[in-house]
Amino acid sequence: MKKQSAIIFTSVALLALLVAPHFLKSYGVYLLTYWLVFILAAMGLNLTVGYAGQKSLGHAAFFGIGAYTVAIMMKAGFSFWLGLPAAAAICFVTGILVGFPALRVQTIYLAFATLGFNTAAWLVMRNEEQYTGGTFGINNIARPELFGLSLDGALAYYYFTLGVTIVFGLLLFGLLRSPWGKAFTALRDNPIRAESLGVDVRNYTLLSFAIGAVYAGVAGALFASLVQFIDPAPFGVGQSIMMYLMVVIGGPGYFFGPVVGAAVGVVLPEWLRFAQDWYLFVFGSAVVLLMIWLPDGLLSIPDRIRARRESREASAARAAAVTAAAANAGKGSGA
Amino acid sequence: MADFFQLLFSGLATGSIYALAALGFTLLWQASGTINFAQGEFVMLPAFAMLAFASFGMPMPLSFFLTIVLAIAVLGWAFKRGIVDPLFRYGMMQIVVATIGLSIAMRNGVRLTGAEAHPFPSLFADRIYNIAGVTVTQSDIGTLVLAMLLVIGTQAFLARTITGRAMQAVAQNTESASVLGINVPRMIFYTFAINAILACAAALLVTPVYLAKFDMGESLGTKAFFAAVIGGFNNSRGALLGGLIVGVGENLAAAYVSAAYKDAVALALFMVVILFKPQGLLGRKEERKV
Incomplete structure (x- = not known):
């Protein structure tokens, strides 16, 4: 019964996502694409936070690394299709390098280590002007071509992003059902028991962290090509905290948690534009109340x-x- | 060389303020397992409260006193009863997220009253001393001395009074403490109250330099945490050591390495410390419980 309703829900949602852009103006399509990019990033964070139980507050750094990798490579004349795997690979390696010292000590240390890493990455993006353009950023980032089809239009790029998001969603789904995925959840629920059962805690936490970083990197690559202009601003600590809140608000450890969470973090602010200055105040207070009433997120309802x-x-x-x-x-x- | 000592000294003064915030951080963690992501905002709010009281024409000492009372009520009691108590049984992640939400709400709530920076009266005169070729300002000396006194005073309270020892007992083992007849909830409340008082003191010392602005707490909270970990999370003296190390390290790195990367110094120190001594410089190793 539960499985059936999940399948029905997923297919209705997919159908809606396929049809929706035809009823929207180009800004609406842009916003939907934006939402998809953040779903992808939050999916990776959900693996790290929700399934493996690690507290990572530096996700926006990987998001930024992905975006800058693609932007810099495309400016140097390489294709997007070379930039995308490069972004993923660089994020994976950086994830391992950052995670290694931080995961020596568990729990909250990782949160602050990743927070600090985010600050450091942001400083590099801002200060190393010869590569990143500093505060002026990099503009005129082109959109890729797929099998000779230009993805320049808002609609085409939307479907492209949707495709990538679905592919990575399925990959994540497969990963979670594999022995690896079981090891991740065992790790979250009781690390010491998992260790006694032969799960190498260090390697698996590191892996969950690095795979999460890859998702952020791919999302960042899509983001750079979507907005076509990047500067350090959207990759700061505030964005990391926002992504973390997306996962927790949606429901950490729920597969569709990031979909709901990213909607709250990206689409809701657009609707609440009239509230302007009040928005963040209301948002912050709402997070506090939500935690008190629904500590496991919206999808736990x-x-x-x-x-x-x-x-x-x-x-x-x-x-x-x-x-x-x-x-x-x-x-x-x-x- | 004179430059070096000058940097060292002003670093010590900044570091002693980090130490105040870090001490509150470790106390909350020891007593109740609370990681307070709004610690920086807990310093920012009293700064604005003091300005508000002063704008009604109250003298500074009186408005400082009223702010402390208000802070104990709001940042101590209301914070504990409203957020930490109901979330405690769910675990750390929920408390972390709630305090993140709280910090966003506090920061942007204050922002609604205006985004400009307000000047804040300094406790100390604008005087400069010249000691063996090293110039030091009175406010550096005063900040360092006052912050040290506060940290040592808190230490003495914890180590020498009956209440303080009861608080330490609660931090070490809540169950045995309550078996011994210690009123555990009250001791935890005292910890929150002390954290609020330390935050007010930090506000009094840091705001003349940082100016009262809605986002002044942003970096302070993170640095307080790094300082606490570098010193040792389960040791109150560690907070002092960690704070001073971060303050001095930042100042020296800004002068001799790169000013643009000043904010990464605390992170670098933190990474080195947890690589080689994960329990912090003065911390005890904690055994894992199954």
């Missing part, structure tokens, strides 16, 4: 309702059993 219904049914059954027993007892004493 169905589970919660189910748990409540089950406990109500159980207590009703118990009450019925008690009355039945009482009636039996009454009968017994009457006889």
Whole structure:
């Protein structure tokens, strides 16, 4: 039943994503593409945070590394199709290099180490002007071609991004069902038990972190080609924290958590534009309240309702059993 | 060489402010397992509260006192009851996210009143001393001395008074503490209150330099954490050492290496320390519990 409803939900959502842009103006299509890019980035973070239970607050650094890799390579005359794997590879290696010292000590240390790494990466983007253009950034980043088809138009690029997101979503789904994915969740739920069962904790945490970084790098590459102009601003610590909030708000460890979370983080601010200065204040307060009421994120609502219904049914059954027993007892004493 | 000592000294002064924020950080962590991502904003809010009281024509000492009372109520009691207590049973991630949300709300709430930086009266006179060719400002000396006194005072309170020792007992082992008849929730509240007081003191010392601005707490909170880890998260003296190391390191690196990468110094020190001594310079190793 649950599996069926998940399949129905997924196909309806996919259909909506395929049809939706035809009813939207070009800014709407742009915003949808923007949303997809952040879903992709948040999916990687969900692997690190939600499934493997590591606290990473430097995701925007990898997002930025991916974006700058593609931008710099395309400016140097290389194709997007060379830049994309290069971005992924560089993010993977950087993820391993950063994760190695930080994962020596678990939990919250990783959060601050990655936060610091993000600051350092941001400083490099801002200061190394000969490569990154400093605060002026890099402009006129071209959009790629696919099998001779130009992806210049907003609609074409939207479908391209949708395709990449779905492919990476399926890869993640496969990974989570594989023994690796099981090892990741074992690690999150009880690291010491996982270790005694022969899971190499160090390697698997490192791997979950680096794979998460690859997703951010690919998202960053798509981002650079989408906005066609990058400067250090969207890759700062604030963005990392926003991505982390996306995962947690959507529901860490829920496969579709990032979809909901990215909508809250990217699409909602557009709707709430009229609130302007108030927006972030309201957003921050809403995060606090959400944590108090729904500590497992928005997608935990169905589970919660189910748990409540089950406990109500159980207590009703118990009450019925008690009355039945009482009636039996009454009968017994009457006889 | 005179330059070097000058940098060293002003670094010590900045570092002692980091140490104040770091000390509050470690105390909260030890007593309740709370990682407070809003620690920088806990310094920013009292700065604005003091300015607000002063704008009603109150003298500085009175507005500082009122701010402390207000901070204990809001940043101590209300923070503990409203956010930490209900989230404690879910675990650290929820508290981290809630305090991140809190810091966003606080920062942007203050921003609504205006994004400009407000000047803040300094405790110290604008005087410069020349000691053996090294020029030091009165505010550097005053900041260092006051912050040191506060840290040492907090240490003494924890080590020498009955309440302080009870607080340490709660931090070390909550269950045995409560078996011994210690009122655990009250001791944890005292920790939050001390954190609030330290934040007010840090605000008083740091704001004349940083100016009162909605985002002044942003880097302070992170540096406080790095300082706490470098010194040793489970040792209050570590916060002092870590704060001073970060302050001095930043100042020296800005002068001799690269000013543009000043903010990365704390990270670099932090990485080196956790690579070679993950428990921090003064920290004890903690055994893992199954």
